Amino acid sequence: MINGKPLAYLDSAATAQKPVEVIDELTRFYTEYNANVHRGVYKISEEATAAYEEARAKIARLINANSPTEIIFVRGTTEAINLVAQSWGRMNVGLGEGIILTEMEHHSNIVPWQLLAKQKGAHLKYVGLTDDGHLVHEDFRQHLELGGSKLVTMTHVSNVLGTINPVREYIREAHKQGCRVFVDAAQSVPHMPVDVQDMDCDFLAFSGHKMCGPTGIGVLYAKKAILEEMPPYHGGGEMIREVHLYESTWRDPPYRFEAGTTNIAGAIGLGKAIDYLSELGLRNIQLHDQELAEYMHDMLGKVRGVKIYGPANPRTKAGVISFNLGDVHAHDMASLLDEDGIAVRSGHHCAQPLMDRLGVSSTTRASVYIYNTEDEIDRLVESVERAGRVFKV
Amino acid sequence: MSSIYSEIILDYYRYPRNKGTLPHAQIHARDTNPLCGDVIEMQLEVDEKNTVKDVKFNGQGCAISQASASMLTELVKGKTVDNVRKISKEDVLSLIGGQLTAVRLKCALLSLKVLKTGVYNYIGSTDATKEELSGL
Ligand SMILES: Cc1ncc(COP(=O)(O)O)c(C=O)c1O
Numbered sequence: 001m002i003n004g005k006p007l008a009y010l011d012s013a014a015t016a017q018k019p020v021e022v023i024d025e026l027t028r029f030y031t032e033y034n035a036n037v038h039r040g041v042y043k044i045s046e047e048a049t050a051a052y053e054e055a056r057a058k059i060a061r062l063i064n065a066n067s068p069t070e071i072i073f074v075r076g077t078t079e080a081i082n083l084v085a086q087s088w089g090r091m092n093v094g095l096g097e098g099i100i101l102t103e104m105e106h107h108s109n110i111v112p113w114q115l116l117a118k119q120k121g122a123h124l125k126y127v128g129l130t131d132d133g134h135l136v137h138e139d140f141r142q143h144l145e146l147g148g149s150k151l152v153t154m155t156h157v158s159n160v161l162g163t164i165n166p167v168r169e170y171i172r173e174a175h176k177q178g179c180r181v182f183v184d185a186a187q188s189v190p191h192m193p194v195d196v197q198d199m200d201c202d203f204l205a206f207s208g209h210k211m212c213g214p215t216g217i218g219v220l221y222a223k224k225a226i227l228e229e230m231p232p233y234h235g236g237g238e239m240i241r242e243v244h245l246y247e248s249t250w251r252d253p254p255y256r257f258e259a260g261t262t263n264i265a266g267a268i269g270l271g272k273a274i275d276y277l278s279e280l281g282l283r284n285i286q287l288h289d290q291e292l293a294e295y296m297h298d299m300l301g302k303v304r305g306v307k308i309y310g311p312a313n314p315r316t317k318a319g320v321i322s323f324n325l326g327d328v329h330a331h332d333m334a335s336l337l338d339e340d341g342i343a344v345r346s347g348h349h350c351a352q353p354l355m356d357r358l359g360v361s362s363t364t365r366a367s368v369y370i371y372n373t374e375d376e377i378d379r380l381v382e383s384v385e386r387a388g389r390v391f392k393v
Numbered sequence: 394m395s396s397i398y399s400e401i402i403l404d405y406y407r408y409p410r411n412k413g414t415l416p417h418a419q420i421h422a423r424d425t426n427p428l429c430g431d432v433i434e435m436q437l438e439v440d441e442k443n444t445v446k447d448v449k450f451n452g453q454g455c456a457i458s459q460a461s462a463s464m465l466t467e468l469v470k471g472k473t474v475d476n477v478r479k480i481s482k483e484d485v486l487s488l489i490g491g492q493l494t495a496v497r498l499k500c501a502l503l504s505l506k507v508l509k510t511g512v513y514n515y516i517g518s519t520d521a522t523k524e525e526l527s528g529l
Contacts, residue, residue, distance in 0.1 A: 329455035331429050332398070335497055339396055347429060361430040361453075390398050391456075392407075 005341030008376035013159050013187060013320050013367035014345055015209045018273075022212060025272040029265050037264055038238065038255075052264055055271030056254070059219055062274050062282075063204065064195040069224060072254040073267050076218035077186040078108040080205030081153075083220055083233045083257060084182060085112040088203075089151070091231060092180075095121040098149035100179070102127040102135055102165075103357050104158045107350040109184045113153065125149065129357055133161040133310035140170060144177045152181045156188035160349045160365065161310030162293065162320035164188075168199050175200070180226070186210055190277070190369075191318055192286040196221055208266060212370075213273035217266030220257070227253035234259040277370075285370055289319035292368045292377060296321055299381045305393040306384065309358055319368040322349075325384060326393035330362040333387055337364075340383040342376075397491035398456065405460035410467055413449045420474075422511030426503050428496065431458040435466075435507045443474040455500055457489070462504035464488045469508065478512050480505065482529070502529050 001007065009017060035045040037052045053068070060068040074080045093099060099113050103126050117124050125143045128136045135154075143149060152174045157164050171181045182203040188194055190211035196204055203226075208217040222230075232239055232250055236259035241249040250256045277285065297314035300306050305326040311317045325333060334346035345365045348355045355361060366380060387393075418436035425432045431454030438447040448470050450462040465485060469477050485505050486493070493501055506529040513522045 329429075331455040331497070331500065332457070335457075335494070336396070336398060338494070390396070391403065 002341040002343070003339055008342045008372075008379050010366040010368060010372065010376065010380060011343050011345050012190075012210070012369035012372075013365065015215070016190065016212050016369055017371060018214070019212055019276050021276050022214070022269050022272045026214065026265055026269045029268050034265075036261055048264060048268075051268045051271070055267045055274075058271045058274045058278075062194075062278065063189065063221060064197050065221055066197065067224060069252070069254055070221055070227065072220040072222070072227075072257045073262050074205075074218050074220050074257075075216055075263070076207040076209070077106075077184060077205045078112075078207075078218075080203075080218060080220035081109055081182070081184070082112045084203050084205075084222070085116045087230045087233045087257075088180075088222075088226065089113075089116045090119065091229075093117075093120050093122045093150045096123070096148065098123045098125050098143065098146075100125050100127065100140070100143045100149050100152040100154075100174075102154050103129050104133070104135070104161065104163065104351065104354050105153075105155055106159055106184065106186070107352070109153055109155060109182075110353065122150075126353075127154075129354075132312050133158065133163045135163075135165060135170075141173070144173060144179065147177070149177070149179050152179050153184070154181075155184040155186075156194070157185075157191070157318045157320070158310070158351075158354075159187050159320065160322050160351050160354055160363065162317035162322075162367075163310055164316065164318055167201065171200050187318060187320070191282075191289055193282040202226055208270040208273065211270075211273055212276055213270035214263075214266045217263045217270050219270075222253075224253070227257075230257075232256050232259065236260040238262075280370060288370060289368050290315070292372055292374065293317065293319040293321060295374055296366060296368070296377045296380070299377060300384065303381060303384055303388065305388055309360075309363060320365065321367070322363040322365045324360065324363055325388055326391065328387060328391045328393060330364045332391070333364045333384070336387045336390065337380070337383050340379065340386070342380055342383055344380075395491060397489070397493060397497070399490060402456060402460045402489065405463045406456040409450075409459060409463040411449050411463060411470075412451060414451060415447055415449045418449075420511040420515045422507045422514065424503060424507045424510065426454070426458065426499055429454060429458070429500060431455060431500055431503055433458060433462050433504045433507045435462070435504065435511055437469070437477075437508075437511065439474060445469050445472055445474065445477060450504065454503075457493070457497055458500040458503050461485060461489055461501045462507075465504045465508060474512060474516060478509065478516070480508070505529060 033047040037049040180202040189206040239259040294314040330346035415436040420437035423434040433452040
């Protein structure tokens with residue numbers, strides 16, 4: 001209950017609520033088989049190791065990776081991007097070479113590349129957006145054809161506009177020019193079937209907490225041949241083959257990239273979350289999200305003064321809708337909705353370049369997931385109407 | 394629960410008092426709230442007895458940040474600088490009325506932070522005043 005009203009949680013694009021199955025598994029791990037992995041020879045250590053590696057295998061199956069060795073546990077999407085920028089990027093991107101990004105990226109898929117570009121004297125090149133929030137394909141082609149770019153990095157689904165990008169097509173074109181492609185799948189893997197082999201991406205990342213898993217655990221997928229060539233990101237225990245006083249040798253992937261004691265509980269919890277989502281079926285989840293988003297799009301669109309950003313056709317986007325009402329500031333909107341027990345996000349959504357492109361300082365964002373209902377959307381719409389009356393829009 | 398969006402707040406937001414600039418202001422400060430993008434600028438003109446003769450604010454952002462800035466200008470007009478520095482968080486919050494969440498508190502207190510920054514720059518800042526500002 002929030003402010004005397006039942007909570008309508010419409011902020012799953014920020015983080016998802018956790019099913020009791022996941023919470024119970026965390027408790028079970030900590031109470032029954034808490035031990036470090038890959039170290040002990042005793043029973044519970046073996047149990048923990050098996051559960052940790054089983055989680056890796058579940059992730060590989062979920063995204064159809066060739067092998068669990070292509071799955072690296074990280075803290076989240078942000079760490080995955082930094083890992084690739086500092087390990088693969090430092091080795092492969094040189095002076096004057098290009099990294100292609102899009103104007104709809106989350107800050108976490110901009111700043112690590114800015115850091116790399118500064119270190120190496122590389123250039124960032126942005127693919128622009130149309131007024132209705134799609135990528136300008138022509139920009140992309142031009143950047144590619146100019147040559148000299150080593151990497152394309154783009155989000156699969158926009159966390160602000162809900163735009164689903166045609167990543168498969170972009171990857172095919174990038175590969176023709178010898179460019180590697182990184183896909184930020186933070187907003188797609190939780191909500192739809194994703195097949196890395198079909199997509200043919202070189203790298204892909206997502207966060208456990210946005211898919212009903214714990215915080216502090218996420219995934220970097222990369223093709224095996226690429227991982228094998230990459231130097232370590234962090235040094236420490238578990239990632240080495242042999243350590244001498246002045247030199248060490250590395251283990252094979254994925255362990256090369258998992259230095260120190262990792263988030264074991266998080267990985268096991270994420271494995272449980274994947275069981276939960278798989279049982280529902282990713283295709284069903286996608287349909288459910290889409291139906292609700294379409295309903296929300298229609299109903300919000302009818303409210304006088306509401307402007308919805310991004311694709312006009314809700315069928316071409318995921319369950320994320322950004323809007324503003326007249327000149328009501330997004331923070332005032334979110335506070336008013338909160339008074340009615342409705343949780344939405346307001347602000348720049350970690351995408352300031354996108355806000356600049358839209359010509360606004362902030363938007364209100366409502367996003368849906370498996371547990372949301374039409375009834376909650378009705379309450380959202382009613383509350384937005386109330387905001388219109390309060391602010392006399 | 395009563396809404397923080399009282400008629401008074403909405404009125405100050407729609408029809409801000411003392412909005413504008415003062416070219417001869419001796420006290421001048423500006424700050425932003427990076428979380429929301431709220432911007433507030435405060436300018437104060439004081440006479441030889443250090444009494445605030447005139448005050449203007451400028452800015453953009455949410456209703457809470459803009460209304461509180463406007464209300465604050467009315468509070469400081471006619472006060473001595475010494476009395477302006479004594480204005481507390483609680484004084485501003487009681488002007489606004491209603492319950493604010495921690496995040497919105499930042500919106501409500503941005504104008505006070507800007508005002509105090511300006512005043513302390515004018516009369517000289519100490520470790521204590523720096524600490525006070527970082528608590529706002
Ligand atoms: C598209 C996108 N990329 C990256 C991230 C960053 O994810 P995390 O904060 O879990 O590292 C987010 C989450 O807000 C996102 O929506």
